[in-house]
Amino acid sequence: xxxxxxxxxxxxxxxxxxxxxxxxxxxxxxxxxxxxxxxxxxxxxxxxxxxxxxxxxxxxxxxxxxxxxxxxxxxxxxxxxxxxxxxxxxxxxxxxxxxxxxxxxxxxxxxxxxxxxxxxxxxxxxxxxxxxxxxxxxxxxxxxxxxxxxxxxxxxxxxxxxxxxxxxxxxxxxxxxxxxxxxxxxxxxxxxxxxxxxxxxxxxxxxxxxxxxxxxxxxxxxxxxxxxxxxxxxxxxxxxxxxxxxxxxxxxxxxxxxxxxxxxxxxxxxxxxxxxxxxxxxxxxxxxxxxxxxxxxxxxxxxxxxxxxxxxxxxxxxxxxxxxxxxxxxxxxxxxxxxxxxxxxxxxxxxxxxxxxxxxxxxxxxxxxxxxxx
Amino acid sequence: xxxxxxxxxxxxxxxxxxxxxxxxxxxxxxxxxxxxxxxxxxxxxxxxxxxxxxxxxxxxxxxxxxxxxxxxxxxxxxxxxxxxxxxxxxxxxxxxxxxxxxxxxxxxxxxxxxxxxxxxxxxxxxxxxxxxxxxxxxxxxxxxxxxxxxxxxxxxxxxxxxxxxxxxxxxxxxxxxxxxxxxxxxxxxxxxxxxxxxxxxxxxxxxxxxxxxxxxxxxxxxxxxxxxxxxxxxxxxxxxxxxxxxxxxxxxxxxxxxxxxxxxxxxxxxxxxxxxxxxxxxxxxxxxxxxxxxxxxxxxxxxxxxxxxxxxxxxxxxxxxxxxxxxxxxxxxxxxxxxxxxxxxxxxxxxxxxxxxxxxxxxxxxxxxxxxxx
Numbered sequence: 001x002x003x004x005x006x007x008x009x010x011x012x013x014x015x016x017x018x019x020x021x022x023x024x025x026x027x028x029x030x031x032x033x034x035x036x037x038x039x040x041x042x043x044x045x046x047x048x049x050x051x052x053x054x055x056x057x058x059x060x061x062x063x064x065x066x067x068x069x070x071x072x073x074x075x076x077x078x079x080x081x082x083x084x085x086x087x088x089x090x091x092x093x094x095x096x097x098x099x100x101x102x103x104x105x106x107x108x109x110x111x112x113x114x115x116x117x118x119x120x121x122x123x124x125x126x127x128x129x130x131x132x133x134x135x136x137x138x139x140x141x142x143x144x145x146x147x148x149x150x151x152x153x154x155x156x157x158x159x160x161x162x163x164x165x166x167x168x169x170x171x172x173x174x175x176x177x178x179x180x181x182x183x184x185x186x187x188x189x190x191x192x193x194x195x196x197x198x199x200x201x202x203x204x205x206x207x208x209x210x211x212x213x214x215x216x217x218x219x220x221x222x223x224x225x226x227x228x229x230x231x232x233x234x235x236x237x238x239x240x241x242x243x244x245x246x247x248x249x250x251x252x253x254x255x256x257x258x259x260x261x262x263x264x265x266x267x268x269x270x271x272x273x274x275x276x277x278x279x280x281x282x283x284x285x286x287x288x289x290x291x292x293x294x295x296x297x298x299x300x301x302x303x304x305x306x307x308x309x310x311x312x313x314x315x316x317x318x319x320x321x322x323x324x325x326x327x328x329x330x331x332x333x334x335x336x337x338x339x340x341x342x343x344x345x346x347x348x349x350x351x352x353x354x355x356x357x358x359x360x361x362x363x364x365x366x367x368x369x370x371x372x373x374x
Numbered sequence: 375x376x377x378x379x380x381x382x383x384x385x386x387x388x389x390x391x392x393x394x395x396x397x398x399x400x401x402x403x404x405x406x407x408x409x410x411x412x413x414x415x416x417x418x419x420x421x422x423x424x425x426x427x428x429x430x431x432x433x434x435x436x437x438x439x440x441x442x443x444x445x446x447x448x449x450x451x452x453x454x455x456x457x458x459x460x461x462x463x464x465x466x467x468x469x470x471x472x473x474x475x476x477x478x479x480x481x482x483x484x485x486x487x488x489x490x491x492x493x494x495x496x497x498x499x500x501x502x503x504x505x506x507x508x509x510x511x512x513x514x515x516x517x518x519x520x521x522x523x524x525x526x527x528x529x530x531x532x533x534x535x536x537x538x539x540x541x542x543x544x545x546x547x548x549x550x551x552x553x554x555x556x557x558x559x560x561x562x563x564x565x566x567x568x569x570x571x572x573x574x575x576x577x578x579x580x581x582x583x584x585x586x587x588x589x590x591x592x593x594x595x596x597x598x599x600x601x602x603x604x605x606x607x608x609x610x611x612x613x614x615x616x617x618x619x620x621x622x623x624x625x626x627x628x629x630x631x632x633x634x635x636x637x638x639x640x641x642x643x644x645x646x647x648x649x650x651x652x653x654x655x656x657x658x659x660x661x662x663x664x665x666x667x668x669x670x671x672x673x674x675x676x677x678x679x680x681x682x683x684x685x686x687x688x689x690x691x692x693x694x695x696x697x698x699x700x701x702x703x704x705x706x707x708x709x710x711x712x713x714x715x716x717x718x719x720x721x722x723x724x725x726x727x728x729x730x731x732x733x734x735x736x737x738x739x740x741x742x743x744x745x746x747x748x
Contacts, residue, residue: 002376003450003745017473019747051690073691076377093691094651096662096707099391118652119706149692150652150660181689277468278492278524286524288470291671291719293747297688314671315555316425316718317447317467317747318523332493333470344690345665349722351745371377371725371744373393373667373691 002366003351011361018275018335019293021350023365025357027269028246029061034266035228035245036065042232047071047090047221049243052344054369055353056084058246069112071241075100076372082111084368090114092177092221092241094142094150096122100374101129105137114138116177118152123164123171130170139165140221142177143206145199149181154202159209166215175219178203179241184226185251185298189258196230203236225266226255246270249343251298271304271337272346273354274319276330285330287311287319287338294319294338295345304337306330311338376740377725385735392649392709393667395724397739399731401643402620403435408640409602409619410439416606421445421464421595423617426718428743429727430458432620443486445615449474450746456485458742464488466551466595466615468516468524470496474748475503479511488512490551492526497538497545504544513539514595516551517580519573523555528576533583540589549593552577553615558600559625559672563632570604577610599640600629620644623717625672645678645711646720647728648693650704659704661685661693661712668693668712669719678711680704685712 006020016022039046048062050070059070059081069088072078078089088111095101095115107113108130117123117139130137141161144151152158158176165173183195199222207217221239223231225248231237244252247270255264272294278286291314294301300311301319308324319338323330330336340346351370355363380394390396413420422436424444433444433455443462446452452463462485469475469489481487482504491497491513504511515535518525526532532550539547557569573596581591595613597605599622605611618626621644629638646668652660665688668675674685675693682698693712697704704710714720725744729737 003747006748017471017748094660094706096649096651097391118654122706144654148658149654149689149694151654153654275470277470280492280518280523280525280527284522286468289747291669291716292722295665296671297665315523320523332468332496342665348666349745349747371723373377373663373723374380374391 005352005364007354007361007364009361009364013356013359013361014335016273016354016361018273019289020273020354021347021352022271022273022337023353023355024269024271025355025362027267031246031248031266031269032062032065035242036067039232039240040066044232044237045239047239047241048246049092049241050077050081050369052243052347053246054080054347054367054372055365056081056086056368057365059084059086074372074374075103076374077369078107078113079103080369080372082107086111088112092116092179094118094122098125098129101125102132105129105133105135108135108137109133112138114140114174116140116142117161117165118142118150120161120164123161123168127168127171136170136172138172138174140174140177141165143202145178145202145222146180146195147182151177154206155209158206159213159215162210162215163213173215175217175221176203176206177222178220178237179222179224180227181224184224185255187254187256189256192227192255193230196227200234200236225252244343247343249298250302250339250341268304268339270340270343272301272340274336274338276332276334276336279330279332283323285321285323287321288317289319289338290314290317292316293349294340295342297345298342301338301340304339306336379726379738381728381735381738383735383738387730387733387735388709390647390728390735392647393663394647394728395721395726396645396647396711397727397729398643398645399729399736401641405620405622405640405643406436406439409616410441413606413614414440418606418611419613421613421615422620423466423615424451424455424743426617426721427620428454428721428741428746429739430455430460430742431739433458433460448746448748449477450748451743452481452487453477454743454746456481460485462486466490466553468492468496472499472503475499476506479503479507479509482509482511483507486512488514488548490514490516491535491539492516492524494535494538497535497542501542501545510544510546512546512548514548514551515539517576519552519576519596520554520569521556525551528580529583532580533587533589536584536589537587547589549591549595550577550580551596552594552611553596553598554601555598558598559629561628561630563630566601566629567604570601574608574610599626618717621717623672624676624713624715642678642713644714644717646675646714648710648712650706650708650710653704653706657697659695659697661695662691663693663712664688664691666690667723668714669716671719672716675712675714678713680710
């Protein structure tokens with residue numbers, strides 16, 4: 001059962017019921033334009049990560065600005081993207097098990113499908129699924145690029161995997177997945193750059209070993225919103241996978257730029273619209289948005305445009321605000337905007353984006369990959 | 375768009391794809407029977423909290439064992455419960471705004487509906503909505519019972535609110551909401567008891583003031599899985615609102631009993647079914663369950679039946695395991711059960727319970743109140 005839409009097209013923002021996921025369309029479009037322009041100028045490909053937004057309407061807007069397609073983490077996300085008109089999807093993740101791989105192979109009959117691999121048995125499973133549907137799947141070998149998660153060590157094991165992929169009749173060796181996820185949130189500019197230097201060395205080492213083995217490496221793909229300038233300038237990566245840049249969350253806002261200032265180059269476009277539901281004492285207000293309405297894994301949300309008030313703690317359905325010396329009345333019924341600490345898991349709590357322009361609802365976009373965990 | 379069911383009835387557990395939310399039906403029924411028996415013996419009413427399970431199939435199973443109805447936190451949850459056959463729903467929370475209150479009033483034409491209040495203007499709004507639909511709504515005055523969230527201070531303000539409710543033609547003053555949420559997770563037995571002593575004093579003080587004002591207080595309602603034995607034994611509360619007892623999460627498992635042992639009196643029935651998707655090095659395995667598949671606000675999930683392996687960190691779609699000296703191979707493709715740190719927000723990530731008995735799928739229950747934030 002999907003939840004009903006929280007608004008109607010044309011409705012003033014003030015009338016939109018809460019909790020709701022708001023998208024400031026002007027800011028959102030500026031963010032998309034900015035990265036599209038930067039990647040076009042550098043000659044590098046952009047394949048934004050759809051795990052962030054889970055919404056084909058947004059994927060199509062990215063593709064309309066030059067993106068070659070999208071990344072996903074789950075087969076269900078890829079299915080939702082293809083169903084929503086996306087023709088080129090890279091599942092930048094290991095996919096294990098017959099059921100999921102056959103779904104992916106079937107999807108590859110409808111669209112261009114790629115995925116990542118870090119295990120030789122898995123290559124055989126992917127080939128079996130692709131053969132069953134007579135489908136062709138592009139495969140990237142994921143190398144460990146510094147974040148201690150998936151991926152084989154850069155070296156002979158990666159070469160052996162690439163060779164196994166090349167030997168599989170229905171698979172195409174597409175290159176290397178080299179993504180340093182944990183580097184995205186390193187605060188210091190130089191520290192982030194050093195982390196990407198390590199990832200770059202891993203990628204180059206492996207590419208050189210592939211060359212020595214007479215295996216061409218068509219592409220190295222990776223990067224995120226926190227580090228893409230480094231990958232883009234490296235001459236090593238040919239494709240960027242940034243996701244959060246469309247929204248910018250509070251956590252990315254804490255990253256420092258080269259001058260030591262926080263904020264980064266994108267603006268907050270994603271907000272959770274909340275109502276003050278209780279105001280028991282002067283120092284405390286309670287919002288109708290708690291753990292089920294905003295992700296707290298990267299810290300509590302920030303209040304947009306309300307000074308000296310902090311979102312102190314979340315329970316399932318309540319957010320408790322600590323109210324300092326503020327001009328905002330925070331009266332019961334008042335609505336405010338929260339900036340999520342982490343946009344990806346926040347989006348996954350909602351079924352709809354409420355797109356706002358000039359304080360009016362202009363778009364209602366279903367988040368069709370919401371909850372697509374398999 | 376709701377996600378497809380992750381299994382078929384009759385399927386062996388091993389074939390159920392991951393991530394999926396598993397319910398061990400034998401344990402789940404034992405948990406329900408245990409609390410039903412305890413409340414029946416004490417003569418106290420049980421109104422389990424449906425914010426935990428968000429599923430009318432579970433609500434009906436609780437009611438079949440003697441529960442008088444369920445609690446909810448959101449109007450959308452109440453709508454899902456009534457649509458699923460529940461005839462008596464208490465929204466144990468403040469509901470603000472015309473749109474939500476009119477939905478609640480309309481629902482009160484189909485079922486017995488109650489809600490909580492801590493603000494005089496809100497009483498007038500509830501009356502207006504009820505009048506518009508010529509509906510009758512039961513109203514509890516929420517008092518601050520120790521958790522520093524919603525609720526008026528025990529005292530004259532509570533009496534004034536009760537008087538306002540009594541004066542409203544379509545509202546019925548049903549009693550006091552006295553719930554100490556943060557006490558549920560205080561580890562020490564005596565410390566939890568002391569916290570409930572404070573809540574009890576708040577409730578008794580207010581009830582006595584109501585009596586002095588010639589206002590009868592029909593019921594005091596509250597309590598949760600961590601403290602219900604205290605409320606039940608107090609002679610003050612007439613209704614318990616326990617929710618998590620049906621599932622028992624890892625965090626409740628860390629509460630200490632009177633003897634100083636952790637665990638409490640209920641067993642874990644709820645699990646997240648996960649697959650090892652990568653095994654890059656001996657010390658590390660990666661699961662296909664991350665922040666979007668299990669709540670981490672009360673700590674990382676535990677592994678069921680796998681010793682010396684810990685779920686170390688979660689990213690959006692990955693769970694990184696630290697592998698110590700274990701007999702479990704944790705090979706790519708192996709499936710394991712995770713015990714969520716916090717059941718309520720974990721359930722809210724899924725659309726289906728996969729009910730398991732004797733290692734076979736016996737039930738597929740839609741989580742129809744999933745995402746019902748409004």
